[in-house]
Amino acid sequence: MNILLLEKIHSIAAKKLRGLGWNVKTKGSAMTPAELKKVLRNVSALGIRSKTVIDSEILDSAPKLQAIGLFCIGHDHVDLDEASHRGIAVFNAPHSSARSVCELVIGHIIALMRGTHTANQKMHSGVWHKTAEHSFEVRGKTLGIIGYGHIGSQVSALAESLGMEIIFYDLRDVLAFGTARRCRSLRELLIEADIVTLHVPDTSATRNLIGANELKIMKKGSWLINTSRGKVVKLPELKLALESGRLRGAAIDVFPSEPGSNKIKWETPLIGVPNVILTPHIAGNTREAQKEIGENASEKLIKFLSIGTTTGSLNLPQLELPQPEKRHRLIHVHRNVPGVISEIGATLKRHKMNIAGQRLETTKELGYLVTDIDHAIPSALIKEITNSPNTIRVRVLS
Numbered sequence: 001m002n003i004l005l006l007e008k009i010h011s012i013a014a015k016k017l018r019g020l021g022w023n024v025k026t027k028g029s030a031m032t033p034a035e036l037k038k039v040l041r042n043v044s045a046l047g048i049r050s051k052t053v054i055d056s057e058i059l060d061s062a063p064k065l066q067a068i069g070l071f072c073i074g075h076d077h078v079d080l081d082e083a084s085h086r087g088i089a090v091f092n093a094p095h096s097s098a099r100s101v102c103e104l105v106i107g108h109i110i111a112l113m114r115g116t117h118t119a120n121q122k123m124h125s126g127v128w129h130k131t132a133e134h135s136f137e138v139r140g141k142t143l144g145i146i147g148y149g150h151i152g153s154q155v156s157a158l159a160e161s162l163g164m165e166i167i168f169y170d171l172r173d174v175l176a177f178g179t180a181r182r183c184r185s186l187r188e189l190l191i192e193a194d195i196v197t198l199h200v201p202d203t204s205a206t207r208n209l210i211g212a213n214e215l216k217i218m219k220k221g222s223w224l225i226n227t228s229r230g231k232v233v234k235l236p237e238l239k240l241a242l243e244s245g246r247l248r249g250a251a252i253d254v255f256p257s258e259p260g261s262n263k264i265k266w267e268t269p270l271i272g273v274p275n276v277i278l279t280p281h282i283a284g285n286t287r288e289a290q291k292e293i294g295e296n297a298s299e300k301l302i303k304f305l306s307i308g309t310t311t312g313s314l315n316l317p318q319l320e321l322p323q324p325e326k327r328h329r330l331i332h333v334h335r336n337v338p339g340v341i342s343e344i345g346a347t348l349k350r351h352k353m354n355i356a357g358q359r360l361e362t363t364k365e366l367g368y369l370v371t372d373i374d375h376a377i378p379s380a381l382i383k384e385i386t387n388s389p390n391t392i393r394v395r396v397l398s
Contacts, residue, residue: 001305002042002064006030007049009071010294017298020306029261037061045301047071050281051260054078059086066395067304069297070314073097073150073284076202076229080315084366087333087393090314091300094150096292097284101227102154104283105197108251109159112195112223113138117249117277134248139163144193146186146209147228148174152199156180167192171205190214195223202229210234215241221248227283230255239269242276251277308370308397310361317361317368327356328377329397332369335390336362343388344369351381366392 001022005014008028017024030051031039040046040062047069048054054068059082068078070092083090111117113136122129143159145152148170156166156177166180169189176182183189186209190196196218200206210224211234218224224247226233235256241247252270258281259266270276284293303309308331309321316333334340341360348355348371357372377396386394 001044003045003047003301004039004043005047005071007051007071009047009049010290012291013047013069013071013294013298016295016302020302032260033058040065045069045305047297047301050074050077051258052077054083056082059083059088067091067301069301071290071293071297073101074201074229075314084315085392087316089304089310089316091297091304091312092314093293093296096296097286097289098150098154100286100289101151101283102158104253104279105151105155105225105227106158106162108225108227108277109138109143109164109195109197109223111277112225112249112251113141115249118274121274141165141194142167142192144168144183144189144196145180145199146170146189146196147199147201148172148176148180149199151227152197153177155197155199186214187217190217191219193222194219195225197225198228198232200228200232202231207231208234210238212237212240215246218247220246223248224250226251227253230258235269239273242270242273247275249275249277251279253279253283254281306397308395310368317363317366319359319361319368319370321359321370324372324397327372327374330371330373330377330382330385331393331395331397332367332371332385332391333393334367334369334388335392336365336367337390340367340388340390341369343390344371344385347381347384348373351378351384353377353381 003017003022003024005026007030014024014026036058042064043062044064045067046065049072056079065088067089072092073094075092078090080090115134140163142165145156145168148168160166160178167183167189168180169183169186209232215237238250242250255268270278300312307321307323308329310316311318311320332344353373355371356374359370361368382394382396385391
């Protein structure tokens with residue numbers, strides 16, 4: 001089993017995977033698409049964070065790839081449909097760094113409203129400027145949360161404990177925490193909020209979500225925080241809103257284009273704008289979060305690769321499996337159409353295979369069938385099932 005871990009994934013992941021005797025290679029930075037295509041030909045599982053983009057071309061160059069571990073929360077940088085069509089399981093760690101992101105957001109809220117970032121700049125320049133003119137308590141202010149998922153809802157709970165009024169906007173029907181109130185539209189939220197924080201994925205619906213029109217709608221003298229995805233906010237237009245005084249300040253942690261390593265020069269229109277806090281995509285980048293992500297995502301990879309469990313998969317049917325005892329496990333990913341299961345049963349019968357146990361889980365498009373067999377599975381049987389027109393992938397675990 002060849003495993004490749006990129007982007008400085010916590011060492012606990014490599015340790016756990018090597019503990020099973022697997023060949024694990026690590027790299028501290030992301031790879032270019034050309035580099036990835038060269039190295040993926042013999043890779044069984046790939047571990048990445050948020051900088052590596054996995055599309056159909058990358059997957060075409062990885063015929064042996066069985067699983068992708070996303071050692072992060074988001075998954076919009078991986079084409080899940082293409083992975084599904086190849087029977088490749090994709091896992092992430094949706095909760096592991098949520099607390100770290102929330103804490104940075106709360107820290108940004110306080111820093112922006114107290115003006116500590118600008119006070120710090122002046123002090124380092126030798127300027128003593130003691131004033132309460134641009135300093136505010138967070139208590140009683142209205143926080144607008146765009147995207148009320150794992151992170152947005154936790155931010156809601158923490159901010160409410162500080163005495164803030166919480167409003168949120170989400171396209172999904174989600175449960176409000178505490179006294180948080182749902183807004184009927186994005187416009188309603190932008191008009192009411194003293195400070196707006198973004199917690200949305202990168203999709204066609206969220207790209208350029210905050211541009212000139214939205215910034216004009218926002219309350220004059222309000223603040224904006226983005227720790228979600230870089231393409232959600234139009235940075236040149238944000239710069240104009242900040243310089244004109246329309247917005248009092250902003251904290252930006254993610255950017256439309258981010259370097260693959262710390263050695264590459266980086267640029268943004270916001271450099272030099274005094275009322276902006278800029279951080280290099282570190283919202284979920286605490287020691288505690290990275291270790292938790294390393295443990296969580298690697299454990300999902302291990303369970304999938306060693307026994308076939310898909311619990312927590314973003315794209316395959318969810319099936320929790322026990323450890324097979326002195327049996328051979330046949331895993332069949334197929335198109336969810338009538339007749340597949342009976343066809344597999346007939347094939348097993350022709351090869352005189354006794355079924356010791358069988359489990360099936362499906363989605364609208366996919367079926368995930370796991371069959372435990374008492375005897376070794378002959379290559380002729382595997383070839384026959386693989387050549388079936390509805391088969392996507394066949395794996396055998398012995």
